[in-house]
Amino acid sequence: MASTRVVILPFPCQGHVIPMMELSHSLVEHGFKVTFVNTEFNHVRVLQALPNKGSNLKGINLVSIPDGLHPGEDRNDLGLLAEGFTKVMPGHLEELIRENNEKGEDKIKWLIADQNMGWSFPVAKKMGVRIACFWPASTACLTIMMLIPKLIEDGVLDEKGWPKRDEILQIAPKMPPIRTSQLSWNEIGDPRGQPTIFKLVTDNNKYMELAEVTVCNSFYEIESGAYTLFPNLLPIGPLLPDSKFEKSLGLFWPEDSTCMNWLDEQPQKSVIYVAFGSFTIFSEVQFKELAHGLVLTGQPFLWVVRPDFTTGLSKEWVDEFLVANKEKCRIVSWAPQQQVLAHGSVACFMSHCGWNSTLEGVRNGLPFLCWPYFTDQFTNQSYICNVWRNGLKMEADESGIVSRERVRDRVKELLASEEIATRVQELKESAGRSLSIGGTSYQDFKRFVNLMMKE
Template identity: 85%
Template sequence: MVSAHVLMLPFPCQGHVIPMMELSHSLVEHGIKVTFVNTEFNHARVLQALPNKGSDLKGINLVSIPDGLRPGEDRNDLGLLIEGFTKVMPGYLEELIRENNEKGEEKIKWLIADENMGWSFAVAKKMGVRTACFWPASAACLTIMLLIPKLIEDRVLDEKGWPARDEVLQIAPKMPPIHSSQLSWNEAGDPKGQPTIFKLVTDNNKNIELAEIIVCNSFYEIESGAYTLFPKILPIGPLLPDLKFSKSLGLFWPEDTTCMKWLDKQPPKSVVYVAFGSFTIFSEAQFKELAHGLELTGRPFLWVVRPDFTTGLSKEWVDQFLEMNKEKGRIISWAPQQQVLAHESVACFMSHCGWNSTLEGLRNGLPFLCWPYFVDQFYNQSYICNVWRNGLKMEADESGIVSRARVRDKVEELIANEEIARRVQELKELAWKNLSEGGTSCENLKNFVNLMRE
């Protein structure tokens, strides 16, 4: 029996849709009806990529509203995307809630919105809907955003969010140090979009006060410093909708599940898994260096290469490379990543350090080779390399390229590091402790579900 109807609103990017879909499945398991709101552009991608026509989405209704951009406009330009959706989505969200609640069907009782969509809390309040805030990244990243007024007051930042001083910041004990030049809102692509992004961040600092509760996809032991500063942020992660990995997660690309049979044929702890998320772009030169570096390791590798991952690289070159490495290498366009990371043949994870990937690798006891691209990924790298000590940093040479020799050497250094292997196992155990009955995250999730039922 359905006990409540919840509206879910993610920021319109893949790394934000996935954890909110994971949370949606958890809510459905507890008898809560979910209406999941994507932009029209992302909604079409999700429907196209859904396996089995979405048969595993029972209890989750997928709907869409416009994002304010024209067909063909670059939705990977975060400044442009934010500028578009902040103009049009509030009106469409209000209309969606009104239409649902006037139909005589079960009324929407709660809005659970991504903190990055903080404008939606005022819309919900206007419509008599209660509000909860979901943060999909690290609690430490949110903590730094909430401290922006103090950073400006202390003259670490100027009024526009740019560094006023060149220094390494230690926000709190047990939080990674961060350089003033690598704050997430200043690492989001074209600097021309920074004013729009920074305005969204500062507006959200005010809007978050309208939410009754803030939950995040993390767990206490790995971020205790952040929770000490802001105890109102409640960890409910690492989110895991089911142990069989059978639930659809709102992916924008179809998964190539044939790689699982290939993994089955590889020796235990032998495969280098390489995946850089939904935004990372490589130059042709860097792509080739990484390819040859993987070849030099002599190890089997599974590499996720999106259709838009690089430009200027000929299909003939890739085909020739794969032919030369057909016994060892596999390139696919999108992976069933949670299944891959849980496979016994995977030895390590070469990653962009997006927060979802970070938690998934941590939960599965894998060491990391860190290769961040933008926003909070540099800070997640600091967690991995400096605080948790479960991975190594990939370093570029003076030309800005990570060479093939460096790729080979770092893979071997990582896999041979016994201290990292020990830390990896400890972190895996902590993650599963939180997922299990009586764990802090498990109990917080139960309390959150009970709140949704009120």
């Protein structure tokens, strides 16, 4: 039987590219051919960060289309980014599909697109391509988005998506309670971009009706409340490309794998892994408080500090800090995170609570110290602290700073908690069962693959 070619289209941010690349590898293993579409800007970054010249991308063809922004424009401004790609990318995607299919062989049969790129569904429909919707974040977050009309009708939100009152929203049992002021579309950074993002969200809800199936990077047991509300959603996660960590994840920065040698030298369950994803920005004051707080714990720590992680901090200060704490501290610009979290020396994960990081920590049996920055990360923190009970919040003081003493105390409290340790192990085992033969995610992925193989 000839291989089915699918187009994979992620939202153009690192946290969306990674799970869709993981999905791509899984589909290749089941005989599919993948055309993976990044924006031109991200395509260049992925190629530059690829190890071994992309030899670990077998069956996946990387291509690119423009995002509508000019060189130098801020692609971390989600409102600006969404405004650009919704205008420009539909025409380029249509052209990509047409050019491929006019060649007469290896025609594109399916589009699997990020739900956040719902504009692509009418394009696929027009071109006679079948549509699958992929949701890369928590299903709880998607559920809340799908319930926007009801939240407006109930007077929780106004017509523009802003809360009419600040309250705790509990959608259903086993769903994470979330403040109405912290709903994902209202926590995007610059509030001037909120109208664009809210329109994108509501438009995408309508576009979902064009998809034959919606699959989620999650598993039933960890989000049963959301799946009870919307039983047609298929959880197929936690997605994992390979157990040896050899396949490319479409990273935007080269990994510094030398930190793995450093981890090998540390005692079992001793290291604090500190990583805040691809967007989080710290002030100079907060950076220094965190640095000193990590030292006060007395634990070794591995800290991912992107080049743009903080502003105003001198290289001299960082160099002096590293020299003074060389026995206990390792700082890298980007880490092979999945390998790090699977390493036996790691004791806990201080995280921004992005969904990929959240699932990776759960799958590897690690407790969390939660430090969310924006969008859905507050929902994920609520899951961790209020529903799953496998972590603690890093709470700021009256000045908005998490002090060094607070960092020290929270780490010690987390590592001493037997209740959290028990929950962490239970969640790890649950994730493993879902992916095992006969497990919930195993079965749902099988249904997904069978659907795509049907003519």
